[in-house]
Amino acid sequence: MTLPPGLRKLVLTVHVTSSVGWLGAVAAYLALAIAGLTAQDAQTVHAVWIALVSTGWFVIAPLALAALLTGIVQALGTEWGLFRHYWVLVKFLLTVFASAVLLLHLPTVSRLAATAAAMDSANPTALRGELLHAGGGLLVLLVTTTLAVYKPRGMTPYGWRKQLERRTVPHRDTGK
Amino acid sequence: MAAPAPYPGTPLWVKVFGIIALILIVLVVIALFTGVGGEHGPGRHPLSGALGGPVLPIAHRAPRP
Numbered sequence: 001m002t003l004p005p006g007l008r009k010l011v012l013t014v015h016v017t018s019s020v021g022w023l024g025a026v027a028a029y030l031a032l033a034i035a036g037l038t039a040q041d042a043q044t045v046h047a048v049w050i051a052l053v054s055t056g057w058f059v060i061a062p063l064a065l066a067a068l069l070t071g072i073v074q075a076l077g078t079e080w081g082l083f084r085h086y087w088v089l090v091k092f093l094l095t096v097f098a099s100a101v102l103l104l105h106l107p108t109v110s111r112l113a114a115t116a117a118a119m120d121s122a123n124p125t126a127l128r129g130e131l132l133h134a135g136g137g138l139l140v141l142l143v144t145t146t147l148a149v150y151k152p153r154g155m156t157p158y159g160w161r162k163q164l165e166r167r168t169v170p171h172r173d174t175g176k
Numbered sequence: 177m178a179a180p181a182p183y184p185g186t187p188l189w190v191k192v193f194g195i196i197a198l199i200l201i202v203l204v205v206i207a208l209f210t211g212v213g214g215e216h217g218p219g220r221h222p223l224s225g226a227l228g229g230p231v232l233p234i235a236h237r238a239p240r241p
Contacts, residue, residue: 086186086187086189086190090190090193152187152189153187154186154187154189154190157183160183160184164180164181168180
């Protein structure tokens with residue numbers, strides 16, 4: 001199924017916005033984690049945890065799901081397909097992986113934040129995990145963005161077979 | 177009719193990417209199960225819904241004197 005041009009542009013706009021927004025939100029999350037790790041007082045550490053929980057659940061998670069969903073629609077609704085080109089497939093797998101890690105990790109962030117809030121002293125060591133997760137996430141998102149911009153050549157065996165089929169079997173509407 | 181062109185094979189960038197991904201996965205698994213990565217591991221991640229979604233830590237804070 002091919003999306004009509006107007007709808008394709010709308011989905012593409014939402015996809016680019018959510019993907020780049022996801023990257024920016026993770027960068028902000030990383031900055032917050034660093035601010036918390038270097039903080040000396042408990043109040044700042046508590047504030048950082050509140051910001052991390054809010055950013056994670058209400059900004060990063062919705063953007064990640066929007067990017068994943070619109071990416072699938074965009075791939076299946078255009079000639080690119082989801083499994084025909086390696087760059088699309090690799091980008092899809094990386095996005096699924098990053099989204100899964102994110103959704104598995106966010107309840108842990110809530111739990112650690114609640115633990116930190118119950119403590120009266122600054123104990124920023126738990127934020128090391130946030131640094132690792134946000135750093136890894138940022139790296140994965142930079143790779144997916146690079147793949148989307150450069151679109152390196154290479155078709156999967158499935159994509160190659162489909163391309164040959166399209167060349168050998170003429171389209172009904174073009175055969176008239 | 178000419179025979180269809182053979183599949184050109186997997187591109188080099190995909191192979192390099194796959195090797196790097198495999199090395200990273202092995203390193204993460206080692207870090208998770210040996211404790212090299214600090215306080216971390218599968219037990220640190222509760223099953224989904226275990227906490228019932230987003231809970232702002234401010235709700236758990238005891239009032240300060």
